Amino acid sequence: MPPTDASADAGTAPVTDTGTTSPTAPESRIGPAADAGADSEDTLDLHLPDEFVALFAEDTGADGSRSLGATATAGQAGASATSAATVERAGAGTGTTTATCASEAPPASTTPNPDDLLGGVAAWGPLSTPAGALHLVPVRIERDLPIISRWMNDPAVTAFWGLAGPDNAIEEHLRSQLAGDGRSVPCMGLLEGTPMSYWEIYRADLDPLARHYPARPHDTGVHLLIGGMGDRGRGLGGTLLRAVADLALDKRLACARVVAEPDIRNTPSVAAFLTAGFRFAAEIDLPAKRAALMIRDRSLRHLL
Template identity: 40%
Template sequence: MKPVTHLDSYRTRVTAGPPPVPELSMPWDARVARSDGYDLHLVHRWNSAPHVAAFRRQAWTLPRWEAELRAQLDGDDVRPLLISWHGRPVIYAEVCRAARHAVGSCYRARPHDLGLNLAVGELAMTDSGLVRSLLPRLTDALFEADPHCTRIVLEPDVRNTRAIRSFEAGGFVAADEIVLPGKVALLMVCRRSSAGARTR
């Protein structure tokens, strides 16, 4: 087996594989979202909720979400996840290879960098501390799942101050304002330390 080296994260000619699916410990659990049935309807409903749609701008029709999830599942760039807390799905997440998305052109992205998008689906749970509790576990699990990954990035809308505060409390640091399709975003970064754990 080829030894793991973090230099691979810096080499521009390296091609990273699909983003990993993190293994979380109780009370958290993460699984890949399906493109039909319960999962499809839940993802569609959550993204249509006003508090989510205001910033994600993905209040799409059910058929469009079905096509989107199917494309993600068939490809190697994005993994759609449903994250549960005590067995109840509470967060829709997308883990992507940042270098292969729009955010990758806004900073010096490395092939193994991971990008995150998170949405708490139920409005009543948005101020319950879920995201700030989840993020340290999630980033540690992603770093463990991909030993070549040295950075995880988020790009919340600059107007979404609630999410930004949660991301900061969860271990991410603001790096720069960037312009992405449809929004001005705040690039936020969580780095792997030399010891292997996440670091600010």
């Protein structure tokens, strides 16, 4: 089942303002001025820190003109820049934030996210399989949408992917991943340089799927669509699934399992996962289907 909710809780901590607070202020005294004859109005005898006075000090020019001190001017400029800025994202693992001017904020990305939560799928590189060299290349909408749309509108695919329709519907599905936080990476599968499959490599532990099975940290999920009719029914599914699952385990050392959830009715798909060394773990009820939970364990990869 393709991921259905790209905005699920990411488990990020909120950024908290930890500004310092001053100790109890010195007591203020209100009373007559020292020279009552000069000014009979009451005055506030408030002692300000030297730094505070300097901040608002006025500089007198050679021509007698007066302007705000350089420090105050810089402070005003900084305030203006801050008011025009928007927080872009939290710094990875640092609790910091990056600011960018709202007028220069980039549009939603349609290119691969180099900071994906899977360790950089784009850099995994080609791998050798019995069927030839397979390369997972993150999707670029302007290049790949037409062929993916054609595959998704194949009647044999529609029943299980549910993404048949005009290009803009499929484009929205792709953009939701490309513009997300990197928990799911859509890829084209090139076999010996020829596009022949569509993949989604995703963090199963951060996906809505995790609500339906006992997920473990860093579980990696995989969806596969063999595109052309000529590539189906040849055993390619099992061959490629095994290669990609093992590649994920090799590249993601924190991951102990690769998981999948094909529709229980899709017998050829379930068979392909079994051939690829996955074990059938359970039947699970998902919002759009009853699925077979398939798992390839790192500890069993050389036995299955």
